[in-house]
Amino acid sequence: MSDPAVAPGSPKSLPLILARELASNLATPMFLLDAEGILVYFNDAAARLLGKQFADLGEIPSGEFGDALQMTFPDGQPLPLNESPAGIAFFERRPAHKKLVATSYDGVRRQYEATAYPLFGTEGEMHGVISVFWQDLPGEP
DSSP: OOOTTSOTTOOOOHHHHHHHHHHHTOSSOEEEEETTSEEEEEOHHHHHHHTSOHHHHOSEEHHHHHHHHTOBOTTSOBOOGGGSHHHHHHHTOSOEEEEEEEEOTTSOEEEEEEEEEEEEOTTSOEEEEEEEEEEOOTTOO
């Protein structure tokens, strides 16, 4: 019997399984990348901001996901994927936080704050990246 917390084709990494379970039970928008850089999950809270359900998008390479979002710095300058919080967490293996602007799948541009950090196993092996983000509303401190 397959684990319902793991999508078909997803790696069976325990840290990713646990991160997905956490994300699926929170109202905080979150997405997960695996150790290969594949978007393996985002929760319903993230779907509301991204304009598409994970079930409709499925697992895709993080570069394709990032390109679709057309991310920029708040000043409008393009944000290279490797400089996004998830990119920094993935490539540099360290936590990162930034304000950014992205276009959701429904075509709406929104300003976000995002924090991402790598998921390491008990022996230091990289299992992926977890990213938490929220809409940065105008007028908020």
